[in-house]
Amino acid sequence: MAVHWKLVVDCADPVALARFWAGALEYVREDHSALIDRLLAAGAVGDDAWTTVDGRKAWRHAAAVRHPDDPVDDTTGTGLGRRVLFLAVPEPKQGKNRLHLDLHAGPEGRDELVARLEKLGATRVRAVREPGTDHVIMTDPEGNEFCVA
Structure with missing residues (x-):
């Protein structure tokens, strides 16, 4: 089960x-x-x-x-x-997340989703374009990392 x-x-x-x-x-x-x-x-x-x-x-x-x-x-x-x-929790975030969310918008919707997330308070960290992956790393308003693919 x-x-x-x-x-x-x-x-x-x-x-x-x-x-x-x-x-x-x-x-x-x-x-x-x-x-x-x-x-x-x-x-x-x-x-x-x-x-x-x-x-x-x-x-x-x-x-x-x-x-x-x-x-x-x-x-x-x-x-x-x-x-x-x-x-x-009383302590601040330290270091990189060991677990994060991936939001899937697809290549055609990625830029629009990233822009919408930035308006909500997210920060774009960097774009990653490597063999097998094409995504944007972002952080939420408290600095938690997540990806938009």
């Missing part, structure tokens, strides 16, 4: 990074306000655990994006399929 998974990204600002990656992947930012309300009512979390983002309650320490076509747990707002979770 296949294993369910999510990609977890350590970061400084989960809300901002989720906003970037939702735009980059054309995913949906998860709405955890129902879960936060339930945990607040039960006394399980305090007011310091959440903030308001775009008029909804959101965790201060975490944010996630999910594929728009995948199912969602309505009681928590958590995606049940393809998703990326961003978690706040």
Whole structure:
């Protein structure tokens, strides 16, 4: 049986990074306000655990994006399929990522996607044209590397 998974990204600002990656992947930012309300009512979390983002309650320490076509747990707002979770950590990013995303636009759509990502806050690092590969290395707003092929 296949294993369910999510990609977890350590970061400084989960809300901002989720906003970037939702735009980059054309995913949906998860709405955890129902879960936060339930945990607040039960006394399980305090007011310091959440903030308001775009008029909804959101965790201060975490944010996630999910594929728009995948199912969602309505009681928590958590995606049940393809998703990326961003978690706040105290230490800054150091060195090159050991794991990264490749976004596939194809040769005909690569330049347009790179330009759109730059408008969202990504930085173009360099183009790579070698036998067997033709892609652009970029970084997200917190310096995490990814490729556009």
